[in-house]
Amino acid sequence: MSQEDSRGVLEAAHSGGRASDTIVDRLQHQILSGELPDKSPLPSERDLMERFSASRTVIREAVATLASRGLLDAKPRFRPIVRKPGYDxxxxxxxxxxxxxxxxxxxxxxxxxxxxxxxxxxxxxxxxxxxxxxxxxxxxxxxxxxxxxxxxxxxxxxxxxxxxxxxxxxxxxxxxxxxxxxxxxxxxxxxxxxxxxxxxxxxxxxxxxxxxxxxxxxxxxxxxxxxxxxxxxxxxxxxxxxxxx
Amino acid sequence: MSQEDSRGVLEAAHSGGRASDTIVDRLQHQILSGELPDKSPLPSERDLMERFSASRTVIREAVATLASRGLLDAKPRFRPIVRKPGYDxxxxxxxxxxxxxxxxxxxxxxxxxxxxxxxxxxxxxxxxxxxxxxxxxxxxxxxxxxxxxxxxxxxxxxxxxxxxxxxxxxxxxxxxxxxxxxxxxxxxxxxxxxxxxxxxxxxxxxxxxxxxxxxxxxxxxxxxxxxxxxxxxxxxxxxxxxxxx
DNA sequence: GAATTCCTCTTGGTCGGACCAAACTTTTCG
DNA sequence: CGAAAAGTTTGGTCCGACCAAGAGGAATTC
Known part of the structure; x- marks a missing residue:
């Protein structure tokens, strides 16, 4: 029960966490706030690299995480689609x-x-x-x-x-x-x-x-x-x- | 040595799926069958690369997928731990x-x-x-x-x-x-x-x-x-x- | 001899570059 | 104007490399 990683809205990944976590949080926030509209495609990975100044590896990992959470609908060769979370x-x-x-x-x-x-x-x-x-x-x-x-x-x-x-x-x-x-x-x-x-x-x-x-x-x-x-x-x-x- | 070459892995990619899916399936099967014992650490990524003759990228993706499914307990800097699925x-x-x-x-x-x-x-x-x-x-x-x-x-x-x-x-x-x-x-x-x-x-x-x-x-x-x-x-x-x- | 410190090897996380094939665009042509 | 062809973008995969943190063992200390 000692895993009290306080989920600070700001930097949480600096001290040993994954770099992708930061990006996951930011993207998630953008999705929830509507900055990334529902059902719209995510920008290209190369694009995201620049926005977050991260390597493609990290970007892809973040996208995968969001997809596993259901916030992105990621079919193999296609652009991930933003999906606001619902009970389904x-x-x-x-x-x-x-x-x-x-x-x-x-x-x-x-x-x-x-x-x-x-x-x-x-x-x-x-x-x-x-x-x-x-x-x-x-x-x-x-x-x-x-x-x-x-x-x-x-x-x-x-x-x-x-x-x-x-x-x-x-x-x-x-x-x-x-x-x-x-x-x-x-x-x-x-x-x-x-x-x-x-x-x-x-x-x-x-x-x-x-x-x-x-x-x-x-x-x-x-x-x-x-x-x-x-x-x-x-x-x-x-x-x-x-x-x- | 690896007698499989790249046959197994590349095969799945033909049908549009991700290469990691194949590895996910195989690993999942090994976990469920007990071949990879519960609570035991997963082999190193470099090790898995050889076993499945796949790149580290794919291996890591597979591990991440299994972790998101709850079959692996993957903390940042540590070896993923095998976890047989239960309702929890x-x-x-x-x-x-x-x-x-x-x-x-x-x-x-x-x-x-x-x-x-x-x-x-x-x-x-x-x-x-x-x-x-x-x-x-x-x-x-x-x-x-x-x-x-x-x-x-x-x-x-x-x-x-x-x-x-x-x-x-x-x-x-x-x-x-x-x-x-x-x-x-x-x-x-x-x-x-x-x-x-x-x-x-x-x-x-x-x-x-x-x-x-x-x-x-x-x-x-x-x-x-x-x-x-x-x-x-x-x-x-x-x-x-x-x-x- | 046990505990501690230090060193080395291993390993996971990240990066950058490269290639391919499929998806997407634009141009060309009937 | 619409279909086919050519060109561009983009996701999937692979490679090689580097770093820092973990793991294990050796050297040191008490």
Whole structure:
């Protein structure tokens, strides 16, 4: 706990740190302040060399760091694009590690279990305090879900969308991001599940049950329906390929 | 000698990727497989150059990438240390972005709100399904909490520990990590809050109420007590410095 | 003999220059 | 005017070099 490197806004790297840290800080500040507009390309490396009077090595290292933080969108042979950080940025930056964790035994199961936990809370809250617009959104999503029963691909999309509505209800930007995370990391496994209009019909019915319970302001019923819905789906995923823990 | 020449490395560059990606993959594999033991230092860069027959530039880039993924613990002038990924690794790797997000208006509030959401679910579940050992752990933590009322610093630690027990109950490694995240990211704000034996007494009483509700298998009471507890604390934090949105 | 100081070798951080191929611009030409 | 060709910029990679800080061992001291 003795690593109290005070993050001084000014020179922090003089005493043994990396030179790139200074540039990272400065660039980061320029990005956050809008001096480097969002979605605009970063100046060329040779250009940055002059601005910061540093070698290309250091510049490239700084750029790489910023990219790993998600403040730059750096595709191989292209100019890095400035990207102001949002909650999704954080999500993207953990992606690579999470993928590793998911490969380990029980990884996907733990993630899914946490999703059930979250959505249980979401539907309970929805049942208690969903506003008119929330309910309208749910109804909308439910309708689209029903209309897509015959087309499994579209159904999958509307299924995700229905659940997404639940994450919007708390009006907390963290939740939609969370949903995004689940959708992203669970999709590879989820999509292997066999799909058919029959199964879609069952899932739609579950959605409807959840919706009705929310309408009726019955948290317990909503939670139960949600748990039932997700666990059933999970069972199908497990059956499709059994070793997910 | 190197029997591979430059075949392996250059191959990947053909498809537009970076040469370092190949090395990142190989090193990552060696780390995950245990070929490079956990907590052992990485070979020197010059050494790696030969093993992968790549330039130091590429090696360094690969190391930096792995470090950003949390698979290596790379302090400035020291040899990078191999670190097998766990859930906490993922947490660490988002740290820098999250810190930025928290600085933005409403950031801390959103995070705290999500914590309340999570812990509400946790105490509900605890009330419904906590096992004997869980309850024993809670009781233990509660006792330590009480014993520390006179010492605000210790009290803070035992306070965190009490909540941590809640995150252990689901037996899902994601939750303790989550708790860690909250503790880490909220602490800077939390710790500014005025502390005193009187406040500690109030907080202890809240913990006790929560514990009792769990004992009595009353999810609603547990949730209510938890919400009350956290919101009160939050109010104190906001009063201490009003600009957290 | 153990601790300390000093010296040397190693190693990570940085630099500058160079080359290539892909991306971007400008010019040329049908 | 639009497409093809020529020219320029730029990111990716490699090389060789230098410096200062870390690591290890030798010499020195108590």
């Amino acid at each position: 940025t954080a999500l993207a930056s953990v992606g690579s590690i999470v993928e590793l964790l998911l490969e380990q035994k029980g990884g996907v199961g733990s993630l899914f279990q946490s999703r059930v936990f979250v959505e249980r809370g979401l539907v309970r809250d929805a049942a208690v305090s969903a506003g008119k617009s929330d309910i309208a959104n749910l109804k909308d999503a439910l309708q689209r879900n029903q209309d897509a029963i015959e087309d499994s691909n579209v159904f999958y999309a509307t299924d995700v969308a229905f659940h997404a509505v639940l994450y919007q209800i708390p009006r907390n930007p963290i939740f939609p991001t969370l949903h995004n995370a689940y959708a992203t990391w669970l999709a590879p496994h989820w999509s292997r599940m066999l799909r058919s209009p029959e199964r879609n019909r069952v899932n739609y019915a579950s959605h409807e049950t959840i919706y009705m319970a929310i309408l009726e302001r019955d948290p317990d019923a909503a939670e139960e329906a949600l748990v039932d819905h997700l666990n059933t789906a999970w069972e199908h995923v497990r059956q499709t390929f059994g070793d997910v823990g | 690794t993922a947490l660490a790797s988002v740290g820098s972005i999250v810190e930025l997000l928290l600085e933005q208006k409403g950031g801390v509030g959103s995070l705290f709100q999500s914590r309340v959401f999570v812990e509400r679910g946790l105490v509900r579940d605890a009330a419904v399904s906590a096992g004997k050992s869980d309850i024993a752990n809670l009781k233990d933590a509660l006792q330590r909490n009480q014993d520390a009322i006179e010492d605000s610093n210790v009290f803070y630690a035992t306070d965190v520990a009490f909540h941590a027990v809640l995150y252990q109950i689901p037996r899902n490694p994601i939750f303790p990590t989550l708790h860690n995240a909250y503790a880490t990211w909220l602490a800077p704000h939390w710790s500014r809050m005025l502390r005193s034996p009187e406040r500690n007494r109030v907080n202890y009483a809240s913990h006790e109420t929560i514990y009792m509700a769990i004992l009595e298998r009353d999810p609603d009471a547990a949730e209510e007590a938890l919400v009350d507890h956290l919101n009160t604390a939050w109010e104190h934090v906001r009063q201490t410095f009003g600009d957290v949105g």
